[in-house]
Amino acid sequence: MNPTDSQQASPWRLAERAAAMNPSAIREILKITERPGILNFAGGLPSPETFPVAAMREACAAVLAEGSAVARASLQYAASEGLPELRQWVATEMGKQGARVSPDQVLITTGSQQGLDLVAKVLIDEGSRVLVETPTYLGALQAFTPMQPRFASVPSDEGGVSAQGLRDVLQKGELPRFIYLLPNFQNPTGRTQDEARRGQVLAVYRELGLPIVEDNPYGELWFDAPPPAPLLARWAEGVIYLGSFSKILAPGLRLGYVIAPPQLYPKLLQAKQAADLHTPGFNQRVVAEVIKDGFLDRHVPTIRARYKAQRDAMLAALDQHMAGLDVQWTRPVGGMFVWVTLPAGLNAQALLPQAVEAGMAFVPGAPFYADQPDPRTLRLSFVTSTPEQIERGMAMLAEVVRAAVS
Structure with missing residues (x-):
């Protein structure tokens, strides 16, 4: 076998639709957050603390009864x-x-x-x-x-x-x-x-x-x-x-x-x-x-209570640490996310490496737009972090923003 054969052009021809496929920006960012010690506000994952493990175990046993x-x-x-x-x-x-x-x-x-x-x-x-x-x-x-x-x-x-x-x-x-x-x-x-x-x-x-x-x-x-x-x-x-x-x-x-x-x-x-x-x-x-x-009538209210407390912690931390920085954010009445808009002239994608270096991660907002993205935007998920982690993470983000506008 000629050693250069493996270097020849691939015989595979992609469909046009395959060329249009793109990797998930969120899952690519999650690779960054695997570094030890990073406070991760990037993922859209439900809190594993809400998973009904005992109920699932019992259900599996019932389904698989001998x-x-x-x-x-x-x-x-x-x-x-x-x-x-x-x-x-x-x-x-x-x-x-x-x-x-x-x-x-x-x-x-x-x-x-x-x-x-x-x-x-x-x-x-x-x-x-x-x-x-x-x-x-x-x-x-x-x-x-x-x-x-x-x-x-x-x-x-x-x-x-x-x-x-x-x-x-x-x-x-x-x-x-x-x-x-x-x-x-x-x-x-x-x-x-x-x-x-x-x-x-x-x-x-x-x-x-x-x-x-x-x-x-x-x-x-x-x-x-x-x-x-x-x-x-x-x-x-x-x-x-x-x-x-x-x-x-x-x-x-x-x-x-x-x-x-x-x-x-x-x-x-x-x-x-x-x-x-x-x-x-x-x-x-x-x-x-x-x-x-x-x-679910008994279980879902426990998820709501947990997520509400985490939402409250994030909004309070943003109110405290973003004061005076001309940063805006949504105040959701449910769900898992807060949407942040940075001051004019800033780019969330460009700030992400600095945020990771500081110890926290978010998702830049641009991939969520079908066209004409707003580079100032970013998404924060609050449901997989404790109130203490949320407070520290928002303080880190505020310092990154403060350094960028100074």
Whole structure:
């Protein structure tokens, strides 16, 4: 064999969609935070302290009981639609929020991220126009981009997209395939669309026939009051709804769901079958066993209380240490994130190495924009740190900002 053969050009030819794929900016940053002693506010991970380990252990034992038909079924191939008990649970829970959902509309997915991927495959053609908030969830941009859409960012403020901003964007081109929204405790900003704003923008969606992809992984993580009813409850035929068990149980289970109008469901199901046949049946049965007796009604309030205390600690630390620095930040009423805007002229990406050197890490905001990013922005997650760590981390960040503006 010629020793230079291994240096020859690769015979593999990538698809155009593969060239559009990009690594997760967050997961690349998490590699930096593996250094010992770094206070990590970069990850979007739920607190492992909230994982119901004991309940999961008991559920696993029940599912795998010796000689049980359930045990054998849990280890066998399963229906692509998902476990009937879970689909019924989702439909019942949505009914409590005012959305009339049939279990036949529920598709259990391997995490809600898979739901985004299925939506992209079924609804986006090359060149299709897709609307997103400014900024929006990075994982959605990653899921949609390989299908080669044309993104259009809708002007957004503390209440999410504005009705007038939406109209202005819609006048500049053909009707988009859909608009992607996170109305509750949005990732990355933490903002929530209030009742009045939901009514205003929904009137525009319905008037123009613009479908909605409503992503709600954080909706149960409210601190003082639940968010308004979902958009699904207001326009069932015009909304695809995505939910997740990751934030209320454990992300390692990779369990989410899509609720789709009847005319779309078969195609999403076919895309699911092509992707992985079905979501792991064992995981589904364990979760169904855990939640069957109202466990989440007892468990989720403990998560809310924990996250609220951590949110309070972060806001108090920012109030104290950022005083006089012309730094702005959101004040979320639920979820996991605070969105920070640095003074004019600063660049969060450029400041990250200095922050890491000081002992803390954040996620620069630019990757969360479909276009025209604001380099001053950054995201902080408060749920995996103690109040003491939060106080020290915000003091470190303030010193980095102070040095940059001096």
